[in-house]
Amino acid sequence: MSVIDLLTRVDSICKKYDKYDVDRQKDANISGDDAFARLYAVVDADIEAALQKAEQASKEKGKASAVAINAEIRRTKSRLLEEVPKLQRLAIKKVKGLSSQEFAARNDLVLALPERIQAIPDGTPVAPKQTGGWTASASRPEIKFDSDGRFDDEYFQQTEESSRFRQEYEMRRMKQDQGLDVIAEGLDTLKNMASDMNEELDRQVPLMDEIDTKVDKASSDLKNTNVRLKDTVMQLRSSRNFCIDIVLLIIILGIAAYLYNVLKK
Amino acid sequence: MSTSDPNKLLTKADKLTKLSFTRWTADWKSATILYEQAANSFRLAKDYENAKTAYEKASKGQEMLSSPWDAAKHMESAAALAKELRNWREVADFYRRASELYIECGRPQPASDALAKGARALEDTVPEEAIQLYTDACTVLEEDEREQMAFDLYRAATNVYIKLEKYTDAAALMLKLGLAAEKSNAINSQCKAYLSAVIIYLYAHDFKQAEKCYNDCSQVDAFLSSDQNRCASKLLAAYTDGDVEEIKRVAQSSAVSHLDNVIIKLARKLPTGDVSGLKAETVEGEEILDENDLT
Numbered sequence: 086m087s088v089i090d091l092l093t094r095v096d097s098i099c100k101k102y103d104k105y106d107v108d109r110q111k112d113a114n115i116s117g118d119d120a121f122a123r124l125y126a127v128v129d130a131d132i133e134a135a136l137q138k139a140e141q142a143s144k145e146k147g148k149a150s151a152v153a154i155n156a157e158i159r160r161t162k163s164r165l166l167e168e169v170p171k172l173q174r175l176a177i178k179k180v181k182g183l184s185s186q187e188f189a190a191r192n193d194l195v196l197a198l199p200e201r202i203q204a205i206p207d208g209t210p211v212a213p214k215q216t217g218g219w220t221a222s223a224s225r226p227e228i229k230f231d232s233d234g235r236f237d238d239e240y241f242q243q244t245e246e247s248s249r250f251r252q253e254y255e256m257r258r259m260k261q262d263q264g265l266d267v268i269a270e271g272l273d274t275l276k277n278m279a280s281d282m283n284e285e286l287d288r289q290v291p292l293m294d295e296i297d298t299k300v301d302k303a304s305s306d307l308k309n310t311n312v313r314l315k316d317t318v319m320q321l322r323s324s325r326n327f328c329i330d331i332v333l334l335i336i337i338l339g340i341a342a343y344l345y346n347v348l349k350k
Numbered sequence: 351m352s353t354s355d356p357n358k359l360l361t362k363a364d365k366l367t368k369l370s371f372t373r374w375t376a377d378w379k380s381a382t383i384l385y386e387q388a389a390n391s392f393r394l395a396k397d398y399e400n401a402k403t404a405y406e407k408a409s410k411g412q413e414m415l416s417s418p419w420d421a422a423k424h425m426e427s428a429a430a431l432a433k434e435l436r437n438w439r440e441v442a443d444f445y446r447r448a449s450e451l452y453i454e455c456g457r458p459q460p461a462s463d464a465l466a467k468g469a470r471a472l473e474d475t476v477p478e479e480a481i482q483l484y485t486d487a488c489t490v491l492e493e494d495e496r497e498q499m500a501f502d503l504y505r506a507a508t509n510v511y512i513k514l515e516k517y518t519d520a521a522a523l524m525l526k527l528g529l530a531a532e533k534s535n536a537i538n539s540q541c542k543a544y545l546s547a548v549i550i551y552l553y554a555h556d557f558k559q560a561e562k563c564y565n566d567c568s569q570v571d572a573f574l575s576s577d578q579n580r581c582a583s584k585l586l587a588a589y590t591d592g593d594v595e596e597i598k599r600v601a602q603s604s605a606v607s608h609l610d611n612v613i614i615k616l617a618r619k620l621p622t623g624d625v626s627g628l629k630a631e632t633v634e635g636e637e638i639l640d641e642n643d644l645t
Contacts (some may be wrong), residue, residue: 273577273604280538287536288498 119217121175128168132201135161139206159227164212167200172198356391359384360404367411380413386424393431402431402440413451422451426464433471441471442479449490458494466503471510478511484510488526497530501539504530508546509612517554521563532570540570541578544549545605546613548582553616557589581605585620 135158176191198233316325363384367376389404409424429444445468452461469483483533484507490499504527511520524547531540544567551560564582567573581603588596600606610619 270604274608276610277538277604278579284498284536284539287534291496 121172121178123193124168124172124175125191128165128172128198131161132166132198132205135165135202135205143206155207156227158205162202162207166199169202170197235249237346356388356395356397356400356404359388359391360400363388363407366540367407376414378411378414382408382415385411389424389427398431398434402428402435405431406444408637409451418451419457422448422455422460422464425451426467429464429468429471436475438472438476438479442468442476442483444468445471449486452469455489458490459496459499462490462499462503465490466506469503473506473510476526477514481507481510488530492530495613498534498536500530501527501536504543509610512550512612512616515554517550517556521554521559524550525531525563528567528570529630532572537572537576541573541576542609544570545575545578545582546609548585549606549609549613549617549620552585552589560589561586562606577605 138154138158138161140156142151145151145154172195176195363381366381366384367378369376376547383406385404389401389408390403392398392404405424405428406547409421409428412418412421425444429441429448432440432444442574445464445645449461449464452464462582465487467486469480472480472483484503488500488503488507491497491503504523508520508523508527511517511523526544528543528547531543533565544563547567548564549558551557551563564586567582568579573579581600584603585597585600588600597620603618607614608619
């Protein structure tokens with residue numbers, strides 16, 4: 086059999102079983118006057134697209150792109166959720182050429198839609214039952230707390246370690262303060278003594294000056310006197326003669342003493 | 351040199367100085383020498399009365415010989431002996447005479463020293479006279495522009511006043527000390543003087559005076575930026591609050607412990623009298639203000 090033959094046969098078979106093709110039916114429906122069907126088809130297509138994106142996000146390696154895709158999915162979800170009430174209203178309307186079965190089915194479909202939309206994974210952790218006061222933020226699932234809202238008593242309690250640490254810190258600080266006080270007092274005393282010494286020295290400066298002048302005068306007087314004395318002595322007898330004088334005097338005295346001793350006996 | 355009886359020396363010297371027919375001019379030179387010898391011998395023999403008289407006469411002789419320095423020196427010795435004899439009036443007189451002679455020499459420092467010695471001798475017995483001597487000594491020094499030497503004298507005089515419980519006078523002296531300190535650029539002493547004055551007023555329980563004194567002192571720049579100023583303001587604040595604990599704490603602080611001993615004793619005894627009375631007064635004043643303040 087040739088290719089052309091194959092193609093023709095496949096075509097004819099497809100045509101035969103076209104009526105069992107749901108998608109084709111849907112498209113056919115869309116082209117019709119049925120607003121509900123049209124809208125429903127659109128919503129359905131969007132859901133499919135979102136699901137695909139979610140799959141892509143889970144496969145995504147980079148965090149930032151994953152987060153961006155998740156954000157887009159969330160936007161789509163909220164938009165679709167808004168569409169749901171419209172669909173509900175349309176579902177109630179009767180359309181010609183529609184069987185009662187289909188009508189009932191439409192209602193069910195619409196009801197199932199919100200659940201399907203929510204089920205699209207968009208990166209938020211599933212929190213089925215949220216107790217406590219934090220459920221108010223359920224309307225904003227994008228905002229996350231690290232501990233998932235479990236802020237009970239234990240969280241803020243000081244552990245033993247930290248309170249001990251704080252105590253030690255306080256003790257050390259007190260000791261430091263005491264030490265600094267002691268140092269401050271010592272410095273005060275030093276300052277006082279230093280300024281007293283300063284004043285005392287200032288007091289003695291003029292006295293020293295006076296002493297200086299007086300001693301200068303006295304020493305010059307002394308020098309004068311010495312020179313004069315020397316001159317006088319020189320005048321009387323020059324030093325060489327003076328020595329001879331003394332030696333002769335001693336000899337005479339010696340002779341006189343000898344004679345005295347001899348005569349006494 | 352002379353081992354002979356000092357009395358004999360004395361009589362001989364007297365004879366030399368007494369004018370009579372045979373003697374037209376007194377021989378002061380030899381007389382003075384004899385007097386000095388006699389005085390020394392008397393002192394060694396612990397005959398204070400005679401020694402004192404001998405010294406007086408020696409001093410007179412020196413004066414006649416126009417050597418006021420020696421005269422003053424003899425006068426001082428005479429005064430010291432008079433102190434031993436507890437003849438207080440004579441002590442005062444002798445020291446004054448000595449200081450006059452010193453001034454004659456042109457030596458104000460020894461003059462004030464002589465007066466200070468006299469004051470110290472009379473502190474316990476005739477305190478008013480002592481204070482007089484102290485103030486005269488300070489005046490002598492200030493005339494010669496040597497105020498720095500006067501600090502000690504002022505402090506001693508203040509102590510005497512406090513002993514006499516004349517607190518206003520004591521505080522006034524302290525302020526004079528402050529003035530002298532300022533002239534000689536001794537800032538620390540000045541500030542200490544002012545703080546002492548405030549404490550004295552507080553001890554006398556004269557809070558208004560103390561405040562006035564503090565305000566006056568605050569006009570002085572040097573005091574304003576000193577440790578003592580802070581201490582004084584803390585003390586006054588504690589008084590206005592009526593906080594006895596605070597007063598005691600300030601009195602124990604280091605600024606007060608650097609002051610004179612007598613002042614420290616006063617400070618430790620603070621507060622005298624009823625501090626809460628002062629507090630009530632100030633609080634009342636504030637209330638009145640509120641009533642009249644209609645804004």
